[in-house]
Amino acid sequence: MKKVITQGLVGLTIFLSSWVLLNQIDWIDLLEIDKATAKTEIKIGELYWDVFKSNEVENKDAFVNKTIDSLVVKICSRNKIDREHIKVHILNKEEVNAFALPNGHLIIYSGLILASDNPEELSGIIGHELAHIELNHVMRKLINEIGLSVLISMTTGNGSTEIISQTAKLLSSSAFDRDLEKEADLKAVDYLINSKIDTEPFANFLYKLYTKENELQEALSWVSTHPILKERATYILEYSASKKTTIPEMILAPQSWKELQEKLN
């Protein structure tokens, strides 16, 4: 019996130590798994963007795009986010909504810009969506909801347009789970602080949507897809207060903000 136990323990030790040793090698890098994943994400991002591009009207106004871009650039440059990776698209739609697609596509509806009272509020939402992109929430959500096999079949051209359209709705009109939303909110606060943007308007915006929620539930998709607004506004304020902040800077001249709103109205 003693021999069996000894040999069993030796076998187990060989197995576990081999596992630990093999774990020391960076297989993801060696087998270029990340590169393959990145290629899949690029393809999926294009597929989804094509759905929105063909169904919605993209705002091509140079001033509108330049102004929104200036906010995105500010957040990206102060947070070491690769600006080249972020592809901002403004769509003319009344819905108060913004969302991220795979491969850094950031969709902002004109309704959201119009619902914001100042550029800081809008920056908070942009920061939140950038956080979803940077934290890889988008691909994680897709894999979670529809599975890697379906995603891969989509990139190889075997996915039906029906699946792509259905899952596109999933990205634009359903929330991430609570933990991911909170993670993105807090990351957005970090982004705003690093960019010297006041964080309070971000919380205010959520609180404002919360109070309007009952009146305008139909029109405010960002509200229905991002629940527990009051709770979120509270923890954003608490988290901001716990952080050492510098005096916020003006991010957009009032005249430019006014002009932006007028152009979209």
Next chain:
Amino acid sequence: MSFSYGPGDHESEKASNSYLMSLIALIAGLPLPIINLLATGIFYLVNRKSSYFVRWHCTQALLSQFSMLPLNSVAFWWTLSIVFGSEGITNNYVAYIILVLLFNSTEFVATIYTAIQTRKGIHIEWFFYGSITNLICKTKK
């Protein structure tokens, strides 16, 4: 490794077949890790009243399949959770799969070797499994 008696030709054939069963079922049942265990288990049940040499080798073959089952099952379900679920490919996963492949290959080679040797009537005791088999399998008094 010597056995308590020299097995006859029909015993050597049956003992050798117990290893071949797991190999054939392994190939047929891929990627389901349970098929080879079932096949070896059935072969064991059929031969549990055979001679000591046959029983001994059927038991060793069955035990080796038993220990491979949890290893392969973890690999199987882990892979499924990556392909159909929310899990991602990690270093941990790749290391585990390589290790399981190594263990399976070693077991595969060892099984072929043992099947050949037992067919010649040569007794082969595996590390660990042989010791357990000695504890379980007793000569009929």
